[in-house]
Amino acid sequence: MKIKGIRWWMVALVMLGLIVNYLARNTLSVAAPTMMAQxxxxxxxYSHIVVAWQLCYAFMQPVAGYILDAIGTKMGFAVFALAWSAxxxxxxxxxxxxxxxxxxxxxxxxxxxxxPAGVKATTEWFPAKERSVAIGWFNIGSSFGALLAxxxxxxxxxHSGWELAFLIVGGAGIVWSFAWLVLYKHPRDQKLLSDSERDYILAGQEDHFKDPVARKGNWKKVIGSRNFYAIASARILSEPAWQTFNAWIPLYLMxxxxxxxxxxxxFAWLPFLAADVGCVLGGYLSPLFHKYCKVSLFTSRKMVMLFGCSCMIGPACIGLVDxxxxxxxxxxxxGFAHQTLSGALYSITSDSFGKNEVxxxxxxxxxxxxxxxxxxxxVFGVLVTQVGYSPLFVVLAIFDIIAALIVWTVAREVGKKPEGTNYQATRTEQGPISAT
Known part of the structure; x- marks a missing residue:
């Protein structure tokens, strides 16, 4: 038995993993007022606690990415998920x-x-023209987890105490880990994948994803590339906004x-609901820009990022309202702005590197x-008690706009364009949410 559009089911599985991932990190921010008092x-x-998480997350990201490229998406994601749940x-x-x-x-x-696991799974399962849409859908998990927190x-x-929240989220992560091990398979091992869908995926992938030889990822090659400098610079400037939203919104409201x-x-979940909209809309904007503005897929990703960063002017004005x-x-x-630009940046990353480097x-x-x-x-933890939140939100908006300008001017398209980049709606192999 074959399942049509099974790649979208794989995206849904990744999305559930990201929901649990972000629930685990956002549980603290919501519980913070109570925990700080007790x-x-x-x-x-509190800022030191947040920084401890951020620094460990930062230094482990390249290690985790390397491990995923080395041992594969299935086992790598499951091991890390069990560990973060504990x-x-x-x-x-x-x-x-x-x-x-x-x-x-x-x-x-x-x-x-x-x-990294989500982006890697997407590059395994999707042709280039659908990848931004797929990333937008799985990236919902990051904001939906924050929404549920x-x-x-x-x-x-x-009903009990803040301790119960951490135990519930940890338990949910363990359940998802075992579900991932049972359900996720690489396209080459997925018996439920039809031959026509497999051919469709492969035909639409860039040449650097079609190499049948599984070459080991090379971090020196990655870090020495022009596009990586653009991506890393943009991440340095744009990530503070999302982490500020995740860690400080409940305290700000209180x-x-x-x-x-x-x-x-x-009310604290509403910005993350808007972020969900940004995830999905940002994914669909790329193929729309590609089709109607007559630009390459890669340029369309950069246009989405410019659009998202321009929307950051909204929170910069928060000090002007009573x-x-x-x-x-x-x-x-x-929230909408950041997840729109974030999805575009992940798409640019997936377009720029090979399957064992992404x-x-x-x-x-x-x-x-x-x-x-x-x-x-x-800096925020010190300055917020002295100058307040409003000037810091202005700084975050400026950072994001600079990030978009860097990507626009520095990042360049890599390799041969994939075949079949004409977008026409279809419901054959792709399910109701795709476009080809």
Missing amino acids: MSITTEQ ACAAAAMATGWQSLAFLRGLLGLTEAAGL PPLVVWAIL TERHMNIKEIAM SPYMAIALLCVG ATATGMGGMFGFLGAAAFTA
Whole structure:
């Protein structure tokens, strides 16, 4: 028996993994006001906890990417998912900011494989013209996990305590890990994949993905390329915005907008819902720009990134509004903007490197991005008590705009264009959400 459009089921499986991944990291930000009060943690100490996660995540990203390229997407993703689930659950045993920082550091080390694994799975299963759409769909997991965190954590706090939230999320990760091991297979091993869909995938991939010889990924080759400099620079500048949204929105709403914990549960997830829209819309914008603006796929990715970064002007204006609901709306614009540009940047990465280099490149780019985020968070934790949140949101918008300009001017298309780049709607092998 063959399943039509099975590549979209693989995307759904990756998306579920990213949901659990981001639930684990966002559980802390929602529980932070309660935990800080119970354990006498200051704002600066909280920033140290966040930085511990970011630094460990940053330095582990290239290592995780290399491991994924070396041992494969299936086993690599499962091992890391089991490890991050255990680290998340262990946070329930934290007794102070130091122990919490240590456990969050462990979480960062293990969660680092999430996005490189997703990008690698997408390059295995999709032709180039669908890849931005596929990345947009699996990238929903990152914002949907953040969306689920506020109601889940607040429910746990009101019914038992913040410890329960970490245990629930850790358990969910363990369940997903075993589901991944059972269900995910490379296209060459997937017996449910029809010959016509396999041919469609291969025909639409770039030449550097069609090499039948599985050459080992070379990090020196990756880091020495022109496109990697553009990607790494953009990640350094753009990642601080998303990490600020993930780590600080609940505290911002409580301290600056004077919301209580129930109001946070009602509103803190909205920017991440908007981010979901950005994930999907950003994925579809690339083929639309390619078709109607008559540009290459690679240029269309850069156009999407410019569009996303321009939307970051919204949260930069947050200091100009008095209404907390208008502030939430501007944060929603920011969530939408970042996930639109983020998906485009991942697509550019997948277009620029071979099948045994893409996870390494994604991981190394992530390392630079999270080092930038860690540096910004360390400064943020000090300055936020002195100058407030509003000027820092302006800085984040400026960073994103500069990132888009760097990618636009530095990144160049690599290799031969894939065949079949004419986009016409079809429902044959692709399911209802694809375009060819």
